[in-house]
Amino acid sequence: MYTVIFEADTRAGRLFDQWLIAIILLSVAMVVVDSVQGLGDNYKRAFTAMEWLFTVAFTVEYVARLVCVRHPMRYALSFFGIIDLLALLPTYVALLVPEVHALIDVRVLRLLRVFRVFKLTAYVAEYQALGRALAASRRKILVFLSAVLMIVLVMGTVMYVVEGPGNGFSSIPTSVYWAITTMTTVGFGDITPKTDLGRLIASMMMLLGWGTLAVPTGIVTAEISAARFAHAPPPTTRTCHECLTEGHAPEAQFCMHCGARLPAYQTGTATL
Structure with missing residues (x-):
């Protein structure tokens, strides 16, 4: 479960992230369309049902992330953990305060994962090069x-x-x-x-x-x-189970951040 949810180097991991991005896009698009005058009133029931469907899906995903990590609180307090939680709260809080419903658009921040979802190695490499x-x-x-x-x-x-x-x-x-x-x-x-x-x-x-x-x-x-003259290893989505640091080399045996031993590296073709 951890490999599928947190890493995208396996076929199952890529499919999971691709479906997640599709659901996020549909959810944000629905909120945008719902704000159009006339459409929101005419299709209110449909929009409400779809929003709760998306919220339940995000809730299951968030709980699964907390269950499969060794340190749930560490993930919950991380950047993406907070974004995942913020993606859930508006719908539930909207039951008490309807004006908060517009904050559902915060889910678009989760699209930061798009750099590792579709395995676009060239774009990830350029992104990391720009950061360095x-x-x-x-x-x-x-x-x-x-x-x-x-x-x-x-x-x-x-x-x-x-x-x-x-x-x-x-x-x-x-x-x-x-x-x-x-x-x-x-x-x-x-x-x-x-x-x-x-x-x-x-x-x-x-x-x-x-x-x-x-x-x-x-x-x-x-x-x-x-x-450009430096020869860096190809980027991966391999993460440390202890500190959740991403980007370890395929041949690495220990985490470059906390020093914990890394599990075997799994890809879509073989396990290293």
């Missing part, structure tokens, strides 16, 4: 963001002095907001400079924004290019 690149460049990105923060703070203060409250720059925080929208080239237009000096500063910030947007892209791209 962002982690490796986090200090550079933080330094870059701090520099941008200093620029918008200084330029926002300057614009507050140059334009003043009469032209919409009523305070330094408002001026900083304008500087952020201008530097990111969004430009909502709710606040615009009226003086020639203010327009000159705004033009400089727009041109500066083009350059600053390219900096984080170059940092992450450089890390991704460097990571």
Whole structure:
């Protein structure tokens, strides 16, 4: 049961996850359609019956996950465990508070599992490569963001002095907001400079924004290019029964996180 529910390297595990994703999509689609004026009233009984059918299915799945793990509370307090619980509570709570019914859309968060469901190795590998690149460049990105923060703070203060409250720059925080929208080239237009000096500063910030947007892209791209030369093993959904850490190598014997011994690796063709 654990292999089928928590891992997708076996045929049964892939089928389980594919059916689960299909049920989630149908459930979210039903909630969206139910919100359309007219449809919700005309097919209220059908929508209610389908929602309870989906809720019972999710409840059985959630209980099965708690039963087959060695540490139920550890899973219940994990990210996906909390998401699974939130997917159940709205329907039950809606019996007492009908307004909570709209929160059923939180089930869409469970679609994060889509990266391992259909065994799209190429997409999973690129996802993990992007995560490693962002982690490796986090200090550079933080330094870059701090520099941008200093620029918008200084330029926002300057614009507050140059334009003043009469032209919409009523305070330094408002001026900083304008500087952020201008530097990111969004430009909502709710606040615009009226003086020639203010327009000159705004033009400089727009041109500066083009350059600053390219900096984080170059940092992450450089890390991704460097990571391409590393030979990482193919990703798996093999999990540790103790800490539920996912992604162990097929030949691994111990968990890379807690050190517990791993069970035999099961795939759709053979057991390693």
